[in-house]
Amino acid sequence: MKKKLISVLLSAALVCSVLAGCGKSDSNSGSSAAADESGAADAGSDGAAAQDTAPAEAEADTGSKDGEYDLTLYTINSTDEDFNDWLANVEGATGLKINVIAAPTDSDTRQQKITTILSTGDASVDILEINDEMSASFKNSGWLEGLNDTVMTEDIRGEFPQGYMADMITDRDGQIIGVPGYSGYLAFWVNQEIMDEVGITSLDTKEDYMKYLEAASGNGRYGYGGSWEKTYVFNEIAQFVNMFGGDYLDWTNPANKEALEFFHEMVEKGYTPIDQIADKYEQMNPKFNDGKYGSLFMWGLGTDYDKAGMLGEDKIHMAMVPQFTDRKYIFTDSWSYVLNTASEHKDAAIKFLQYMASEEGMKANYEAFDRYPARKDVAEKVVPDTDPAKEMYSRYANECVVKGRPMLPQTMEFISAMGTIFQSYMKDEITVDDFCAKAQEYVETYNK
Amino acid sequence: MISKKSLQWIAWVLILPVLIIRGFTTIYPILKTVFNSFYDIRILSGINEFAGLSNYINVFKDQKVLTTLEFTGIFVVISMFFHIILGVGLALILNMKFKGRRFLRTIVLIPWAMPAVVIGMAGKWAFNNDYGLINDFVRRFVPDFQLNWLINTGTARAAVISLDLWKDLPFFAILILSGLQFISSDIYEAAKVDGANGVKSFLYITLPLIMRNVLTLCIPFTLWRLTGFDLVYSMTSGGPGEDTSLIAYRITMEAFTNLNVGYAAALAVLLFLVMAVFSWFNMRFMSKLED
Numbered sequence: 001m002k003k004k005l006i007s008v009l010l011s012a013a014l015v016c017s018v019l020a021g022c023g024k025s026d027s028n029s030g031s032s033a034a035a036d037e038s039g040a041a042d043a044g045s046d047g048a049a050a051q052d053t054a055p056a057e058a059e060a061d062t063g064s065k066d067g068e069y070d071l072t073l074y075t076i077n078s079t080d081e082d083f084n085d086w087l088a089n090v091e092g093a094t095g096l097k098i099n100v101i102a103a104p105t106d107s108d109t110r111q112q113k114i115t116t117i118l119s120t121g122d123a124s125v126d127i128l129e130i131n132d133e134m135s136a137s138f139k140n141s142g143w144l145e146g147l148n149d150t151v152m153t154e155d156i157r158g159e160f161p162q163g164y165m166a167d168m169i170t171d172r173d174g175q176i177i178g179v180p181g182y183s184g185y186l187a188f189w190v191n192q193e194i195m196d197e198v199g200i201t202s203l204d205t206k207e208d209y210m211k212y213l214e215a216a217s218g219n220g221r222y223g224y225g226g227s228w229e230k231t232y233v234f235n236e237i238a239q240f241v242n243m244f245g246g247d248y249l250d251w252t253n254p255a256n257k258e259a260l261e262f263f264h265e266m267v268e269k270g271y272t273p274i275d276q277i278a279d280k281y282e283q284m285n286p287k288f289n290d291g292k293y294g295s296l297f298m299w300g301l302g303t304d305y306d307k308a309g310m311l312g313e314d315k316i317h318m319a320m321v322p323q324f325t326d327r328k329y330i331f332t333d334s335w336s337y338v339l340n341t342a343s344e345h346k347d348a349a350i351k352f353l354q355y356m357a358s359e360e361g362m363k364a365n366y367e368a369f370d371r372y373p374a375r376k377d378v379a380e381k382v383v384p385d386t387d388p389a390k391e392m393y394s395r396y397a398n399e400c401v402v403k404g405r406p407m408l409p410q411t412m413e414f415i416s417a418m419g420t421i422f423q424s425y426m427k428d429e430i431t432v433d434d435f436c437a438k439a440q441e442y443v444e445t446y447n448k
Numbered sequence: 449m450i451s452k453k454s455l456q457w458i459a460w461v462l463i464l465p466v467l468i469i470r471g472f473t474t475i476y477p478i479l480k481t482v483f484n485s486f487y488d489i490r491i492l493s494g495i496n497e498f499a500g501l502s503n504y505i506n507v508f509k510d511q512k513v514l515t516t517l518e519f520t521g522i523f524v525v526i527s528m529f530f531h532i533i534l535g536v537g538l539a540l541i542l543n544m545k546f547k548g549r550r551f552l553r554t555i556v557l558i559p560w561a562m563p564a565v566v567i568g569m570a571g572k573w574a575f576n577n578d579y580g581l582i583n584d585f586v587r588r589f590v591p592d593f594q595l596n597w598l599i600n601t602g603t604a605r606a607a608v609i610s611l612d613l614w615k616d617l618p619f620f621a622i623l624i625l626s627g628l629q630f631i632s633s634d635i636y637e638a639a640k641v642d643g644a645n646g647v648k649s650f651l652y653i654t655l656p657l658i659m660r661n662v663l664t665l666c667i668p669f670t671l672w673r674l675t676g677f678d679l680v681y682s683m684t685s686g687g688p689g690e691d692t693s694l695i696a697y698r699i700t701m702e703a704f705t706n707l708n709v710g711y712a713a714a715l716a717v718l719l720f721l722v723m724a725v726f727s728w729f730n731m732r733f734m735s736k737l738e739d
Contacts, residue, residue, distance in 0.1 A: 108681075112704035119491050119707070137492050230687050275577050277688050278598035287578060409492055413706040420512075420689040427600075427688070448493060 069099035070348040071126040074114070076335065077369055078102040086368035093364075094355050096348050101125065107231075111412065118143035118340060126343040127352055129335045132168050133415070135178060136407030138338075139171045145339040145346070146175025151353040159375040161397075164332050167404030178336030179357045182371030183379070185396050186235055186297050186331040188321045189305075192314050194221070194294045203295070209322040213271040216294035224272040225293025227284040228426070230419030231412070235331065237263070237422055238405055239297055242329035243321070248406040249447070251440035255325075260425065260432050267426055277423050288316065295319075299333060301370055301389050318392040321400060330400040334374055410446035417442045478720075484713035491707040503714035513715065516686075516693040519605060523694060524673040527609050531620045531669055532662060534613065538621035540654075543628045553625075556618040564615065568682030571611040572598070598684055601691040608692050612679055620669060627661035628654070660737060667730050671723055695719055 077083055078100055091098055104110045111134060117125050118138060130138065138144055157165070160180055169178040190203065198215035202208055213223030226236050238248045240262060246255030266272040276284065281304075287293055289308040302318070305311040321328045337356050339349050355361040362373040363382045372393060373379040383390045396402065408414045418439060425435045488499035507513050542553050559567065574580045577596035586593045597607040631654065639649050677696035680686055686693030686701070693701075695715065703712035 108685075108705055115491075115704070115707060141492065141494065229685065230689065231685065275596040275599055278572075278576070278596060278604075278684075283576060283579075290578075292578070410490075410706065413708075416701075420687075423688050 068097070070096040071343075071345045071352060072099040072101060072124060073352070074101045074103055074117070074125045074128040076103045076105075076110070076129050079105070080369055082368040086364055089364045089368075090352070090355060090361070093360060094351050096352060098352070103129065118342075121342040123340070123342040123344050125340055126345045126349040128338055128340060129181060130178065130338055131335050132333050132405055132407060133411045135168050135336060135338075136411045137409060139169060139177050140409065143341055144171075144177040145341050145343070146171065146173070146177060147179070147339065147350075147353065148175050150350045151179060151357055152176040156357055156375070159377045161332055161374065161376075161402060163402050164334065164404045168334075168407070169336055178338040179353050180334035180336050180374035181356065181365055182334055182369075183374040183393070184299050184333045184372065185393065185402075186239055186299055186333065187318045187392070187396070188295065188330075189288070189298050189302070189316055190295045190319045191288070191291060191293065191316050192312075194291065196314075203319060203322050205322060206324040209295075209324075212294060213266065214269075217269070217271045221292055221294070222270070222272050223294040224266055225284055225288055225296045226272060226276050227279045227281050228276045228419075228423065229278060229280045230423060231416050232280050233419045233422050234415045235299075235405065236297055237418065239329070239331060242331075242401075242403065243324040245325040245327075249408075249443050251436045251443065256439075257432055257436055260422075260435055263422075264426065264432065274426060277426065301372065303370070313388075318389070320392075320395060328400040330396050330402055331405050332402050333405065408443070408446045409448070414442055414446040417446070481713045481716050484710050485717045487710040487713075489708070489710035489713075491709060499710060503711050504718070506711065507714060507718060512690045512693070513698060515690040516695055516698040519692055520674065520695045522605065523609060523612070523676070524670060527612050527673050528666065528670055530609075530613050531617060532666070535617055535620035535624055536658070536662065538617065539624035539628055540650075542621060542625050553622070557622060558618075559615045560619040562615070564676075564678035565682045567611060567615050568679045571607065571679075571683045574611075575607045599688055601688065604684060604688055604692050608680060608684060611683065612673070612676065615679070616669070616672075620665060623665055624658060624661060627658045631657050660734065663730065663734050663737065667727060670726060670730075674719065674723055674726075 077086070079102070080086075087098060087100065090096070104113060114128055114130060114134060115137075116122070117128070118141070152160075157176070161183060164180070164183075165176060169180070170176050194216050195201070195203075195212070198212065200208070200212045200215060203212055216223035226233065228236070237259070240259040241248045241256050244255040244259040244262070246253045246259055248256070250256070263272075267274050279287075281298070284293075284296065285298070285304040286308075288296060288298075289305060289310045302311045302316065305316045310316045321330050337353055339346065339353060343349050356365070357375075359375070359378045359381065362375055362378040365371045366373050366382055372389060373382055376397070379390070379393070385391075421430065421435050421438050421442075424430045425432060430438075485503055486498065486500060488495055488497045488502065490496075538556070542549065542556070574582050575597035577583055577594060580597075582597070583593060583595060586595075595603065597603045635653055636649055639653055644652065675696045676694055677700055680692055680694050680697045681700070684692045686697055690698075696719070699712050699715045699719065702708045702715060
């Protein structure tokens, strides 16, 4: 009898809890949405959303916030300490209430998430920030809205870097699919302390540079440093191919082979370490700060060097790219704001993008995130002459052939494949001819 | 009088929610993956065509996958070999009576409790030639020691396997320990009276009595190795080249980075089959052992 009674009670409890569980989602949807909102506010304000797990939660939240926000922004900047000021500025200027979702900090995870959002027609995100790799992959996919008539109108289009716009963010129909959030260069950085120590004052030509490499290398120090992890080394290979006058997408070009042999020679002669095959930027930069490298190519304005107290004219600073052939070459990059085709808030999204493309929007980005304005007219006005980047960026723009990086639709696969064979060549597992043959094969395979 | 049979529908109604959830979260994805594996689906190129068995055929022509399969095999075999040898050894140590035994049993589990991604990221630094704690430790004895573990195939693979062991070995050992604790001390005392030394006691008493436990544990631990992804993802990104790429990592890259969904599905189906065959063999072996 006792057993029966207990089993009846337990069954009743089970049924009640099931029914209560079923009913709760409907009856309490209001409070659930409120809870979601506070969750998202936390994610945007305290920077914790930079964790890979946070965006997933935040993404789940967005559905229930429809109607409360004018648009949803998927951003890489939410962990910046000035992000909230930037957001307040943008919301004040546009009159939009913006829901923020933090993109994962890990590049692979970020790309996977963004690809999933766009490819599945997920309308919960309106505006996303994407890098060049993603631009190259997505620009002809139909996932991104063309902006020629609404945002990137003819009156302002000419102020953005033209080569970059054409190479990276214009689709096959001539539609510009993004607003560059800033203008960055794969700048050439040198350690002035090492230059002074070895008595070299200029690195204008290949001969100058070779002398510097030789003089700066030895005793655990190297004239050149890089990050040769298979998905990172692409930038450096393409940069040197340009410097030798080659074409990254044509590996029958003898100049490409020459560039590759130059890398190999640097390793052989001890001018650069083979160890950097495992390095990404987070390993390379501390080594540069520690005086282990005499020079390197790196994006950005030197924040990592500044934090280490190593940024300055007498320490680590940007320099003009050495000229190996008839011209000097440099790459530019950006993260662009793009509009999801599936967005249900296109009017608000366009308003946001118009602000981002405006002088005020670029200024807000520069002041909050130290991002050099993509528009040259804005850069002239907004960036003070005391900013050390201004002079060098201006020289890069005027003295170098500025290019967008050579990317193919299957970008990440191509980058990874090229990085893999580069590592093999540097470790003498394949010859330079093998490298060139395989590289050409990859160009043809991934350019479909 | 209501018959039991006529009440069966209530049971079905009660388990229906679970069946529906299972159907959507397990059965449907499996069937969809098998379906996709016969299609050439490349999202970035906008291709979605029936491809028959070509995805499966390409698997065995793709150098990246062949290298991945090679390392997956090495990883599973070596890691499981050392899990068993060192795991049993550690369990024996933890079963001994000494001061601080409880404390040791607790702290050995710390690596297992840490997320694999965190361990992988820490491992990337730990094995760095300039800043890593491994080389720092070695240099205390060999001052000129220079080795960047993650740039050569052999050392990078060794680093990944050793980190995997460091993380999961204690958990394996603790589970073996639970088996050891069921062996009555009377048996050892009787063996001692009969003249058996420590080695003989281990070989003829301990080992046979924990063998079933070890084999049972080998099933999930091997399957976890086969589906291991996070350690490699955060530590080496499969490098140098593809030399430390595991099959689950390759599937993730193909599916979510390269967006070759059909090809990734074919790889996933093959992995599923390998796991099913392995589990079947293991269960057969165990039932034979029981007989």
